[in-house]
Amino acid sequence: MGELSCDDIKLCMISYFFFNDKSFLCVEELAILLINIYINILHHDRDRSHFTFHLHPASVAFVAALVTNGGAAVAISVEEVVLVVLGTWWWGESTEVEPQYLGAKIEGDVVTLDFVKKMMDDFKNQKCLHKRYAFQIVLQMREMLQALPSLVDINVPDGSLLTVCGDVHGQFYDLLNIFELNGLPSEENPYLFNGDFVDRGSFSVEVILTLFAFKCMCPSAIYLARGNHESKSMNKIYGFEGEVRSKLSETFVELFAEVFCYLPLAHVINQKVFVVHGGLFSVDGVKLSDIRAIDRFCEPPEEGLMCELLWSDPQPCPGRGPSKRGVGLSFGADVTRRFLQDNNLDLVVRSHEVKDEGYEIEHDGKLITVFSAPNYCDQFVLENQKDNGRLWSNIEKQLRWKYEAYQSGFIGWG
Ligand SMILES: [Mn+2]
Numbered sequence: 001m002g003e004l005s006c007d008d009i010k011l012c013m014i015s016y017f018f019f020n021d022k023s024f025l026c027v028e029e030l031a032i033l034l035i036n037i038y039i040n041i042l043h044h045d046r047d048r049s050h051f052t053f054h055l056h057p058a059s060v061a062f063v064a065a066l067v068t069n070g071g072a073a074v075a076i077s078v079e080e081v082v083l084v085v086l087g088t089w090w091w092g093e094s095t096e097v098e099p100q101y102l103g104a105k106i107e108g109d110v111v112t113l114d115f116v117k118k119m120m121d122d123f124k125n126q127k128c129l130h131k132r133y134a135f136q137i138v139l140q141m142r143e144m145l146q147a148l149p150s151l152v153d154i155n156v157p158d159g160s161l162l163t164v165c166g167d168v169h170g171q172f173y174d175l176l177n178i179f180e181l182n183g184l185p186s187e188e189n190p191y192l193f194n195g196d197f198v199d200r201g202s203f204s205v206e207v208i209l210t211l212f213a214f215k216c217m218c219p220s221a222i223y224l225a226r227g228n229h230e231s232k233s234m235n236k237i238y239g240f241e242g243e244v245r246s247k248l249s250e251t252f253v254e255l256f257a258e259v260f261c262y263l264p265l266a267h268v269i270n271q272k273v274f275v276v277h278g279g280l281f282s283v284d285g286v287k288l289s290d291i292r293a294i295d296r297f298c299e300p301p302e303e304g305l306m307c308e309l310l311w312s313d314p315q316p317c318p319g320r321g322p323s324k325r326g327v328g329l330s331f332g333a334d335v336t337r338r339f340l341q342d343n344n345l346d347l348v349v350r351s352h353e354v355k356d357e358g359y360e361i362e363h364d365g366k367l368i369t370v371f372s373a374p375n376y377c378d379q380f381v382l383e384n385q386k387d388n389g390r391l392w393s394n395i396e397k398q399l400r401w402k403y404e405a406y407q408s409g410f411i412g413w414g
Pocket of ligand 1: 196227229
């Protein structure tokens with residue numbers, strides 16, 4: 001590797017773990033590219049000592065492979081290198097935390113409760129999180145989510161509670177109200193957020209960074225499922241993409257899109273309650289094992305199990321019908337009953353539809369919809385800010401609804 005310093009490799013690697021698709025370059029080619037990066041970017045105008053950061057395990061493995069394999073192929077494609085150059089530039093722009101930055105800071109690699117509280121407080125006061133820390137949170141999340149199965153089992157011990165929340169849709173102040181009333185996520189007070197964290201509302205970045213930060217802090221404090229809005233096509237139309245670009249950067253648009261692909265598709269609580277964002281399927285006989293087997297690391301397809309999980313809605317009449325949304329389908333109580341029977345389950349909990357009361361029970365009590373954004377589409381944001389009372393009473397009403405059928409106890413509320 002000649003004159004390349006370890007720092008140059010590290011810089012390259014910091015960006016390397018953005019990418020998955022690997023074609024191959026030889027070490028000599030990589031060296032030339034690294035030198036180019038060095039000449040064109042690092043030498044641009046700055047002192048290289050500015051580029052200090054923590055070495056990601058993926059980069060350590062990469063460098064180790066490089067060293068041990070000598071001239072062997074290196075897992076980096078030309079497209080990746082272009083992004084590496086851009087990523088390196090971006091990193092150089094933002095890695096340094098200016099002395100005048102007074103916001104929340106992550107010390108080392110560990111996301112602490114104090115950090116999350118301070119970050120939420122900053123968000124409440126309309127302050128941004130430094131990109132460096134946002135980056136750290138999203139990358140930690142990426143690694144954690146990638147290791148999860150498509151269907152996650154949750155065990156809620158007897159006497160414990162799990163709070164299930166529906167769509168939040170960028171309503172950061174609603175999220176704060178939920179936490180104020182029901183406590184912050186912790187191992188003892190776990191939450192399941194059932195998709196559609198972002199889009200529509202104006203504070204999607206604040207919402208997603210808060211949920212991700214809690215998950216980084218304690219993986220068993222908060223479970224996250226993918227909604228149909230955790231996708232590129234929806235984020236482009238419904239606001240998240242533009243919000244990310246203006247509050248963070250273009251790099252984050254790509255990064256969020258990728259991390260969303262790693263979100264699990266569904267959860268099963270105590271082997272009895274199936275929780276999913278949208279609903280059930282166009283065919284009978286789908287087993288939990290079929291859902292576990294879904295290769296979810298992609299944008300939601302336009303048909304098939306994954307699409308239906310994210311998009312379907314219940315309907316009052318039996319059987320199946322076309323979806324009013326044009327994607328997925330509508331399914332009746334008989335479909336719900338058969339799915340539960342086939343899988344030895346008791347209940348479906350889903351979100352995806354606005355409910356004025358925060359929730360609705362349908363299909364002979366076998367299906368519950370929860371929705372958690374009372375200020376949907378920002379319609380009450382101003383009232384929220386000047387008159388908390390109204391919102392509180394709204395949420396308190398929802399909180400009184402408690403699903404009692406399970407000794408383990410879980411509450412779902414909208
Ligand atoms: Mn939805």
